[in-house]
């Protein structure tokens with residue numbers, strides 16, 4: 183995130199940024215903290231909720247005392263065995279049942295006490311982050327740990343999210359529809375899915391928590407039934423290139439910063455050529471990164487015994503910068519970010 187913020191900060195006279203695939207909103211938050219006016223978009227409902235809390239809400243306009251009172255009352259609710267307890271604590275083991283029952287009670291409580299969309303988003307963000315701190319996974323929700331994670335034994339505790347001052351916007355649209363709106367930005371940051379692994383499935387519990395629905399669940403992981411049918415074009419080899427072209431060629435932005443893994447569907451040569459169709463100059467910064475957590479944990483049999491090693495535990499994240507003076511932007515960013523300086527190569 184600091185590298186991406188350094189690159190965007192090196193773009194001359196940039197004020198407005200579109201984060202088209204905002205996900206956790208980590209990058210969008212970094213950009214807002216750096217003073218940019220950020221629009222965060224993502225198809226996932228949980229991402230739009232996070233963006234409503236962290237990006238669209240101006241911390242200075244929030245009555246923190248009133249919200250803290252509501253959080254304390256929600257935190258004190260006795261647990262109630264509901265959908266989360268049954269599905270994610272009994273049929274699966276993502277949370278300890280005592281925490282699952284509190285999640286059920288708090289989730290229902292939020293709908294009773296939230297007085298606006300902003301308040302609801304802040305309270306849901308607090309619940310999501312509290313649940314995240316006591317889950318029993320490696321981060322992704324495609325599986326839970328065979329043995330309870332030590333943190334899962336701790337009681338769930340709601341905390342006030344650290345909101346950011348300033349204006350921003352949260353959208354929950356398909357990236358292509360968002361681009362077709364035609365809104366103009368100084369910089370667009372594009373971090374699309376890079377392979378077939380669906381974020382909707384990998385974070386299915388967050389989706390269910392924020393929606394507050396009770397979908398049929400399937401398999402050992404107890405995923406929502408609609409994980410079978412909710413497929414992003416960016417996760418499908420046959421459609422991802424057309425979708426990426428539509429977004430890169432259609433987005434109204436003077437500069438584009440695009441993240442892509444060297445293990446993704448497309449080569450760096452193909453992405454560079456696509457960006458060059460639209461922008462005069464393209465530069466690339468390779469960043470050495472740890473691979474996704476599953477790869478680092480190794481291969482295990484159904485009993486949880488380690489039976490194999492994955493071939494490699496690091497990959498290269500490619501950061502493309504496209505637009506006027508792209509090379510100079512990368513050079514300027516390197517001055518403020520030692521890691522970019524060490525990794526620069528075109």
Ligand SMILES: C[S@@+](CC[C@H](N)C(=O)[O-])C[C@H]1O[C@@H](n2cnc3c(N)ncnc32)[C@H](O)[C@@H]1O
Nearest residue numbers: 203204205206209224225356357373375381414
């Ligand atoms: C690589 S992740 C982005 C991570 C993000 N930069 C962060 O800091 O957490 C890709 C994101 O694209 C979203 N996504 C997938 N298909 C989409 C689509 N068609 N339109 C908009 N967002 C989409 C996923 O929900 C996921 O959050």
